[in-house]
Amino acid sequence: MKPDCIIVGSGVIGCGTALELASTGAKVSLLERGEAGQESSWAGGGILYPLLPWDYAGAVNHLVQRSIALFPTWAEELQAASGIDPEYRRCGMLVLPPFSTPKARAWCDTHATRLEMSGARKIIPELAADEEALWLPDVAQARNPRLLKALRRRLEQLGVEISGHAEVTGWKNDGARITGVETSRGVLNAGRYIVTSGAWSRQLLGKHALNLDIRPIRGQMLLFKTKPGALPAIILKNGVYLIPRRDGHVLAGSTLEDVGFDKSTTEEAKTMLYTQATGILPLLKQAPLVRHWAGLRPGSPDNIPTIDRHPQLENLYISSGHFRYGVTMAPASAEIMANLILGRPQAIDITPYRWPGGNHHAVGANSFAKERHGQGSPVGE
Ligand SMILES: Cc1cc2nc3c(=O)[nH]c(=O)nc-3n(C[C@H](O)[C@H](O)[C@H](O)COP(=O)(O)OP(=O)(O)OC[C@H]3O[C@@H](n4cnc5c(N)ncnc54)[C@H](O)[C@@H]3O)c2cc1C
Incomplete structure (x- = not known):
C-alpha cells in the first residue's frame, strides 16, 4: 500500500517528523541514502540550547523555547517505549x-x-x-547517537518503514504535485513528500529549491x-x-x-x-x-530553518536548515510539520520558517492559510 508520507533523510529531523506523524496513525516511509542517523545528527554535541541565546534572533529562540518545553516528555516517552535511554538530563x-x-x-x-x-x-x-x-x-543535553537509536526503535515499533541505502536522486511531478521520487530502488510514491535531508536538502531539491539557502x-x-x-x-x-x-x-x-x-x-x-x-x-x-x-x-542564514510546504508544489514539504541547533529544535520542528500537514493550529508563529522565494499556490492551501497568519507570539525581540 502507498504510504501517506515519504520522508527523505533519517537524521534527528526526519526521525522526529516521522515519529510525530506516525503517532497520529499516518503510514510513513523513511528513505535514507546511507545508514540511518549517521550524519550531522550523529556528529553533534547534543547541547539542548543555543550557545548564547541572546545573540540570536527571536525566530531561533521561539523555536528553541518551544522545543525545550517539549523535550523532557519527548525523551521520557521515547525511553519508556523504546527501552533506550537518550541520556536527556539537565546538567547546566x-x-x-x-x-x-x-x-x-x-x-x-x-x-x-x-x-x-x-x-x-x-x-x-x-x-x-x-x-x-x-x-x-x-540547560540540558541529550546523547545524540542514543537519541537516534531510541527514535529508530520507536519508529520501527510504530510500523514506519525505514529504508537505508535508498538514495533519492530526482523528482517526478505533474506541474502542481510531486507524483514520485526517483531512488536507487526505483520510483516510489506517496501522498506527500517531506525533505529532511540536512546539508544536502538544496542539492536534492534541484530546481524545486527556489531560493532555499542551505x-x-x-x-x-x-x-x-x-x-x-x-x-x-x-x-x-x-x-x-x-x-x-x-x-x-x-x-x-x-x-x-x-x-x-x-x-x-x-x-x-x-x-x-x-x-x-x-x-x-x-x-x-x-x-x-x-x-x-x-x-x-x-x-542557513541566521540559523533559521525552513519548515514549510513548497510554494508551488502542494504535496512537497521541507524541514531543514537547523544549522547549529537541529537536535534542540527537533521536537518543535516535528510538531510544526505535523500541524501543517494535518491542518492543526500551531503553537508558535511559523511565519519566519516559510520557504523563501515564491508565492504560495492557492490549491490545497485551506488548512495552510490559517497557519500562515499564525497563532502565538510575534517574531523579533
Ligand atoms: C560538530 C557538531 C556539533 C553540533 N552540536 C549541536 C548541539 O550541541 N546541539 C544541537 O542542537 N545541534 C548541534 N549540531 C547541529 C545538529 O547536529 C544538526 O542541526 C542536526 O543534526 C540536523 O539534523 P538533520 O536531520 O537535518 O540532518 P542530518 O542528521 O545530516 O540528516 C540528514 C540525512 O539525510 C540523508 N540524505 C541526504 N541526502 C539524501 C538523499 N538524496 N536521499 C536519501 N537520504 C539523504 C543523509 O544521509 C542524512 O542521514 C551540531 C552539529 C555538528 C556537526
Whole structure:
C-alpha cells in the first residue's frame, strides 16, 4: 500500500517528523541514502540550547523555547517505549568570560530563564581559572547517537518503514504535485513528500529549491575519556564547549568551516580544540583522546530553518536548515510539520520558517492559510 508520507533523510529531523506523524496513525516511509542517523545528527554535541541565546534572533529562540518545553516528555516517552535511554538530563551550562552580563540578564529576565553569577570554581572546581561566570542551571543535553537509536526503535515499533541505502536522486511531478521520487530502488510514491535531508536538502531539491539557502558547514569534535563525574556541567568559553557524558566521556567542540561537502578532519582543528579544551580544564591533559570526527551541519542564514510546504508544489514539504541547533529544535520542528500537514493550529508563529522565494499556490492551501497568519507570539525581540 502507498504510504501517506515519504520522508527523505533519517537524521534527528526526519526521525522526529516521522515519529510525530506516525503517532497520529499516518503510514510513513523513511528513505535514507546511507545508514540511518549517521550524519550531522550523529556528529553533534547534543547541547539542548543555543550557545548564547541572546545573540540570536527571536525566530531561533521561539523555536528553541518551544522545543525545550517539549523535550523532557519527548525523551521520557521515547525511553519508556523504546527501552533506550537518550541520556536527556539537565546538567547546566557555565559560561566563562568574555560575555555581556547586561545582555545575558536582560534576555534571561524576558525569557523567564534562571541565571546566576557565580565564581566558576564554585560550580566546577577543576577549572584552570576562578573567574566570574554565568551559570545557566537549566540547560540540558541529550546523547545524540542514543537519541537516534531510541527514535529508530520507536519508529520501527510504530510500523514506519525505514529504508537505508535508498538514495533519492530526482523528482517526478505533474506541474502542481510531486507524483514520485526517483531512488536507487526505483520510483516510489506517496501522498506527500517531506525533505529532511540536512546539508544536502538544496542539492536534492534541484530546481524545486527556489531560493532555499542551505549549505554544509563543517564542525569538528574531539572526544576525551575521563572518570565519570569529573566534569559536572557543560562549559562554554570563547565559542568552544566541553560536554560531559554520564560515563565520563567529554566532548570538545567545535569548528565552523565553510568547506563544501568535505567531512574530513584536520590536524589544525585538532590542535586548536585540544589546546582550548585542556586550557579550560587541565585534567583533560591526563585523559585519553579517543576520537576526532567531523559532521556537516545544514547551515542557513541566521540559523533559521525552513519548515514549510513548497510554494508551488502542494504535496512537497521541507524541514531543514537547523544549522547549529537541529537536535534542540527537533521536537518543535516535528510538531510544526505535523500541524501543517494535518491542518492543526500551531503553537508558535511559523511565519519566519516559510520557504523563501515564491508565492504560495492557492490549491490545497485551506488548512495552510490559517497557519500562515499564525497563532502565538510575534517574531523579533
Ligand atoms: C560538530 C557538531 C556539533 C553540533 N552540536 C549541536 C548541539 O550541541 N546541539 C544541537 O542542537 N545541534 C548541534 N549540531 C547541529 C545538529 O547536529 C544538526 O542541526 C542536526 O543534526 C540536523 O539534523 P538533520 O536531520 O537535518 O540532518 P542530518 O542528521 O545530516 O540528516 C540528514 C540525512 O539525510 C540523508 N540524505 C541526504 N541526502 C539524501 C538523499 N538524496 N536521499 C536519501 N537520504 C539523504 C543523509 O544521509 C542524512 O542521514 C551540531 C552539529 C555538528 C556537526
